[in-house]
Amino acid sequence: MLYGATGVTPADRFRRHTLDLEICAMSDYLGTQLRILLASDLTDRAVLAFDRAVQLAISQQAHLTILHAIRDDLIKDVGEIVYGAAHEALQNQVADARARGATDADMKVVLAAHYDAAIIAESRQDRAHLIVLGSHRERPLRDAVLGATMERVLRFGDRSILVVKTSPTGSYSDILVAVDFSVPARDALEFAIRLFPRGRFHVLNACPNVLGDTASEWFVSPETVARKHEAQLEVIVQAVAHHMRQELSGADFTLTPVVDHGHPAEAAKRQIARIRPDLVVVGTHGHTGWRHATVGSVAESFLAWMPCDVLAVRQMHAEGGGRLSTLT
Template sequence: MTEAMRQPVLLATDLSPRSDRALDRALLLARSWRVPLVALTVVPTGAGLVTHPVLALSSDAVAQRAARRQAERRLRADLADATVPPIVHVEQGEVTSTVLAVAQAERCGLIVTGVARHEALARMLLGSTVETLARRAPLPLLVVRERARQGYTQVLVTTDFSEHARHALQTAAALFPEAAFTVFHAFGNPYPLLAGMDVEQVRQAGRAAAEEQARLFLDATPLPTAVRAGIRLRLAYGDPGLLLREHGAEHPGELVVLGTQRRSGLTGLLLGSVAERVLELAQSDVLVVPPQSSA
């Protein structure tokens, strides 16, 4: 077992029905890795109470305490059949900061959450809590969309051949060493198209350049022998978000992995336009991996 699989798993749930998928996945991972499950729900303060599934009639101190008690009852009821004894947290405050504070206090190695709203409204949600977590979390974030029927057996790692993409691949290999890995790269034209150029010839040149970059990238990436032996390379021309959405429809249950990068001169993280589109459009579960700490 790797060090990445020895730390507690944090489930961040808003207690909505679609969060049940994240709960099932978090339980499966904690049971498989034999680590504690930390289950957290955050009850907003003040007027935010009315937007939470645990409704309160007012925002006074009595209503706040009642909302917390009701949230804890619901969370414990959701976990009643858990085969892993959970550590339950019901907190109040700003959601993202609270999730990160609990993750740090419990020394968690992975945050698991879900897309709680209907997919047609996913962008609204990703523009708030999930996307903010993906930008700020110093540990991997698993965004669950699919039902957790089994452990991940197929993992697709997106890459732009950068160091943060390398770290994402290594992290996924450490977390899921028995899965079959595909390294995915969406390429474009290697130079601007001019009048009279053969479009197909230019595209083939782009593929050839991508194949060489991929070979150099994989050769320079330390990986477990078993993972390296089974890696497949998938190169495709076009928009990565749309390509991965189509791929996910054909490969349900496959985990998509993407890396984030650190903003220059800042402590925050930058998803980047490609990562944002993947997180927004992918139909599969997505593992967001932050850059390796320099500490």
């Protein structure tokens, strides 16, 4: 779609929103300690998520809660054995986290009918800003019917989610951020910069290979559409860079705009193959292709097919705090 007919481009709306610091989905973070909830199923896959969560807790001086949910329909004797083993395992993980330097760490074991419901409930009770999950085991039939836990937590929860698929070797360096000129996409980019203020960010916008919405736009060449997207993306990148460098003293990030063509998911695949990022970041409340690519399909999730870690940023309503302060 071309936006020139209205006289107000997405970049114009974006620029005004960026300057109005009182109207921001991240306003509940300012001056508060980052709170991380690690939802662990205590499998081998969860070890990667544990390592990443501990690393984040150390680098951000964050509070870390390690959560494990047990089915509430186990017979009494079995339930007691499972609960005791899980409690001991989590105590060991807390001790390990503290020994590594994540000194503000605790744990919790809960009984629940549904794992995703337990994670969502605990994230709200703990006032977590970020949920960390390991990559789920592939079970096509079950997931097609119910959806993977991470997808249900993202769909029905209201916290950002980091899905860990690779072994942490350090802080994320090459980061691909998908944007669609929406405010939630801007929020996702700023959230990621606050978490990783020394990252190399590749800011991707997918330029659609479709006709415009009005007759006057049908005669615009694909090259003109691409140039318009490039110009709008450049405005966004410059505005975010300026704003975040003012907010984050000592930040050493870079922002590189990237325009690709076609469906957002296909554009992301091409750029992932080209850039080979450590992390892909998406906002989940946009009103265009990224939202559908991220949470629209259960059987073939945008989260599931990515080969790297994924940070899905949700907008949060104010809870009496402020905006996330400088993270170094």
